Amino acid sequence: MTITLIAAAAENNALGKDNDLVWHLPDDFKRFKAITSGHYIIMGRKTFESFPKPLPNRTHIIITRQKEYQVPEGCLVVASIEEALRISPQEEEVFIIGGGEIYKQSIALADKIELTRVHTEIEADTFFPEIDLNHWKLLEEEYHPKDEKHQFDFTYLTYLKK
Structure with a gap:
């Protein structure tokens, strides 16, 4: 399994405010879609809740401490980053898409x-x-x-x- 963190961050590592992105970069959205389509994406509950609906053509794994958290069909709920990785396809690239706390727990x-x-x-x-x-x-x-x-201006790294 290849574990990839994917994010857009400012020079001061800012990701977002009030559970929303702080800029609109259409080319970055297109790149995100192209890279993550067809894959498992792992995220925290707040990141998931920031979407109007699940992102198409991706399997969502949502990390939350809420025991009875309800998600749409096709989305999976787990309690930890380790559990999210355990249930992901072992022979594929999986993407961690946020938020800040999830990135912090998974960068290592x-x-x-x-x-x-x-x-x-x-x-x-x-x-x-x-x-x-x-x-x-x-x-x-x-x-x-x-x-x-x-x-x-922005740079893909x-x-x-x-």
């Missing part, structure tokens, strides 16, 4: 990070963990300037565990 378990670095500092209440370059190697980097659809 991850093999890969797909990070969109948004070139701004923004006020937030949820943050991506610091990437320790002693443990991670930058494999790919692709810069995108801001334009009429994208309010900020792919890290592999050393």
Whole structure:
């Protein structure tokens, strides 16, 4: 199994505020969809609740401490990141999509990070963990300037565990 964290974070590692994203980057959404489609995605309950409905063509695993948490058909509920990984397909890439607490718990378990670095500092209440370059190697980097659809410059970064 390859465990990949996928996120968009500002220069100050800001992810979101009040259970919502703090920017609108359509190309990043398209990349997220292309990378995660057809795979298992693991997330915390608040991240799941931030979606209007489950994301198409993906198996959702929601981590929550709520014993009787109700989810739509096709979504799975577990109590821990370890349990989420146990029930994921062992021969596939699985994606951890947030939020901040789930990223923090899983970064040490991850093999890969797909990070969109948004070139701004923004006020937030949820943050991506610091990437320790002693443990991670930058494999790919692709810069995108801001334009009429994208309010900020951003760079796609792919890290592999050393």
